Every structure is written in structure tokens, then in C-alpha cells.
Amino acid sequence: MGKGKWQGEYLAEVRFPGHAERLKICRAFVATIGRLYELDETTTGDLVLAVDEACQNVVRHSYNGGSDAEIHVMVRREKGVLLFFVRDFGPKVDPGKVRPRQSDTLRPGGLGTYIISEVMDSVSFIKQGKGNLLRMVKRVGENGA
Amino acid sequence: MKHTIEESAHGVVVLFSGDIDLESSPKARKVLLKCVKEHKGVVVNLADVPYMDSSGVATLVEGFQAARKKKSHFALAAVSPAALRVLQLSRLDKVFAIRDSVDEAWQG
Numbered sequence: 001m002g003k004g005k006w007q008g009e010y011l012a013e014v015r016f017p018g019h020a021e022r023l024k025i026c027r028a029f030v031a032t033i034g035r036l037y038e039l040d041e042t043t044t045g046d047l048v049l050a051v052d053e054a055c056q057n058v059v060r061h062s063y064n065g066g067s068d069a070e071i072h073v074m075v076r077r078e079k080g081v082l083l084f085f086v087r088d089f090g091p092k093v094d095p096g097k098v099r100p101r102q103s104d105t106l107r108p109g110g111l112g113t114y115i116i117s118e119v120m121d122s123v124s125f126i127k128q129g130k131g132n133l134l135r136m137v138k139r140v141g142e143n144g145a
Numbered sequence: 146m147k148h149t150i151e152e153s154a155h156g157v158v159v160l161f162s163g164d165i166d167l168e169s170s171p172k173a174r175k176v177l178l179k180c181v182k183e184h185k186g187v188v189v190n191l192a193d194v195p196y197m198d199s200s201g202v203a204t205l206v207e208g209f210q211a212a213r214k215k216k217s218h219f220a221l222a223a224v225s226p227a228a229l230r231v232l233q234l235s236r237l238d239k240v241f242a243i244r245d246s247v248d249e250a251w252q253g
Binding site for chain 2 (some may be wrong): 046049052053114119
């Protein structure tokens, strides 16, 4: 493990304005990472979905439905894991209030965080001077990273 | 995302084509809820949906709940692998009636 908020080797990063129609950029970026590291189709699809959901949370909540403020998605790797960081510049999120909905609960909201927790091996907010920084860790095996 | 609506003896089939995501789901929601309101049954054909996220799932949940409230038929047909995966990850794949074809979806 590296020291500080960053860990592992820096692989790539994409930055885009915080609007719903820009999330396709993020999805294409994560799909490319999956192909580059020869992850299987399901894992790649799951990662695309989870990172997309994290960015959606930014657009919906931190950016009140959309903002020209940027979202940064960074990917790093460490032995056997990929690390995805989603950075926004909105109001501070209270991590205690970001909870996945109960499994099998039939209601339209609260699904995104649940999906992220299902796909990723760990999810945490990292203390940040301005805005928020979400770290998501996915074990992909030695071949994948 | 585009959509087409085909009338049948049982109600309507809503065929979505394209991603159902944060950008397009408000439109999908509007279409679906209108169909549920105006017809006795709705089958949602998801064969041409290469990507769906939680907002798409939420849209389907709203359609399902609206149909249940008026005791009308609501089912999903020919669900693409990506759409099925997000339903599985949401643990809602057992909640919806998911059938391989539109014909089967009308049968319950």
C-alpha cells in the first residue's frame, strides 16, 4: 500500500463536466481500461456500471442535477487490484448518509449505491480539502492488474 | 434512446432502443407510465438496450408499481444481457416477470 490518499501505480484519468449526457465519456473510459487489462466481459461491464453510478451520484446530488464543474475519474493499480477514484467539487458528502438500500426493497430510489457496493470490494470516502473523493477498489487477480 | 409502441390484443409492447441511462430515463419513465395508465397491459421489450443503469431500473420499478396498483399486466421481454445484469445486481430480477419473448411475456 502506498502512503497518503493515493496508492498504487497511476494508469489513467478522464475529466468531464458534471452533466448526465457526459457520463458516456466515463463509461467508454472504464470499458477501455477493462479491455486494456483483459478483464472478462462481465467484470468490465460491472465496473463500467459501478463507476457510472458513482458519477451519477455526483451529478444528482453534489451537482444538483448537472453542473459545468468537473468530475475526475482516475484509475490506479496495485498488485491484483484496480482502484477507481471519483473526484467532485461539490458540497461535502456525509458518508454516514450514503448507504445502499436494503436488498430486495422494491422502491425506485437508492439503487446506485447498492449496485456500487455489490460490484466493488471496498468503497470509501477519502478526506479531501474541497469537494469529495470516492475510492472504489476491485480485486481483478494478478493477470488483470 | 428511441422507443416504439406496438398495440396488441393484450395491451401495448414498448420497445426501447439504445441506452437507458441518467440522460434518457426521464423520457423512458414518461413513456412507460403513460402506457401503463392508458392500456390494460404493458410488455417492455429490452432486446435493443445495450446499457441500462440504476435510473433505468428505477423507471421499470415505477412502471411495475403503477401497473400493480391498477392490477394490470406488466412484464419484461427479451431482456438484453446488460439490462439483465443490472437487474441481477439490484436483486430485482426475481421481482419482475422476465420472459424470453414478447409472446411469452403476455402469458404471465
